[in-house]
Amino acid sequence: MNPNIEHLPKDTSESFVIKYFNYPYFPTPWHYHPEFELVLVTESTGKRYIGDNISDFREMDLAIIGPNLPHTYKNDELYHQKDSGKRAKSIVIHFSKNSLGNDFLSLPEAQKINYLLNNCNGGFDIKGKTNKEVREIMVEMLDQKGIVRWQSLLTILAIISESDDLTQISNANLVGVNDKESERLSKIIDFIYSNYMDDVKIADIARVTNMTETSLSRFFIQRTRKSLSAFLMEIRLYSACTMLQKNNLNISEIGYQNGFNNLSNFNRQFKKHYLCSPKEYRRQFLEKSKLNII
Structure with a gap:
């Protein structure tokens, strides 16, 4: 695009x-x-x-x-x-x-x-x-x-x-009007955003951007100051937070739908990022909602 x-x-x-x-x-x-x-x-x-x-x-x-x-x-x-x-x-x-x-x-x-x-x-x-x-x-x-x-x-x-x-x-x-670089970054972001629920591999992104995996990783870090894996994790965890707030799916299903292949990995990554477990996050959100403070 x-x-x-x-x-x-x-x-x-x-x-x-x-x-x-x-x-x-x-x-x-x-x-x-x-x-x-x-x-x-x-x-x-x-x-x-x-x-x-x-x-x-x-x-x-x-x-x-x-x-x-x-x-x-x-x-x-x-x-x-x-x-x-x-x-x-x-x-x-x-x-x-x-x-x-x-x-x-x-x-x-x-x-x-x-x-x-x-x-x-x-x-x-x-x-x-x-x-x-x-x-x-x-x-x-x-x-x-x-x-x-x-x-x-x-x-x-x-x-x-x-x-x-x-x-x-x-x-x-780090920004400007370099069409070629903007097109590449756009393709990367759109691909990850469209596929984050699946098993996304660097090779898949490299293929759609016509870059080597090494060049792709270096380019993304230079433009965003994030690694591809960190960006992918951020998108998955944010989506999981949204689902924890807005539906009644069990926690393991939410993890699975956001690209985590097992519950322990989902819990570990979520706690590392948000300093609490998905279960605790949902409980805190519901309590704040009842108090009308969010």
Whole structure:
């Protein structure tokens, strides 16, 4: 699968784009674009791939993604099941420096915004009070037009530029617009994500990417700072956590469905990663759910 260069068309009266998306699951593949992107997940859970970073996302996840930084959001398997009743919803803003005006960023009042945008290549997670403030404005922007909406974007950037609630997402030195490398990484991630329930071997991935096993392993570590086996384990364990939370299958069956060939190995790997057994994880989750604290 070739990486897509995504383009959200804007009207001639617009300098930037804001869209509300409502899908059964997020369909966008591994892609990049020359615009900055503010993305707010308003509903759904899953895995987020941004540059060399892989992390969970859930409702209220908010990030600003720099230009040409490859990324995609993949929902949990449940969202892909027919008639699941689940929805994946988000608000996305695409903008460029030109959206702010040719000379705006040279103004002394815009110094902090200019610094933010110039240092956003790896993207930032937006947490805490800043997350709440920006979320509220993004929701309001869906009903705004013209100069009022533009002012709201400016307000958002001003808030973010003053914030201490930012954490860099990706190592900016490891990303870019190299189509060949992006295509390879996309193929690797998609193959693992589609086959993690089976007995995935490095030879299988090497075959679909036309690489030697040694080159494949080195390439993946350089681009993600994770080994293939660590990434595969992370996907399997995350999927197992989702199943432990959301269905009544017994623990051995959950392990089997997520690529673990025996219960002892599942328990050992789960405890190593989450510092508790699958049984204890399920018990703790159910207790927190009853207290309405998650």
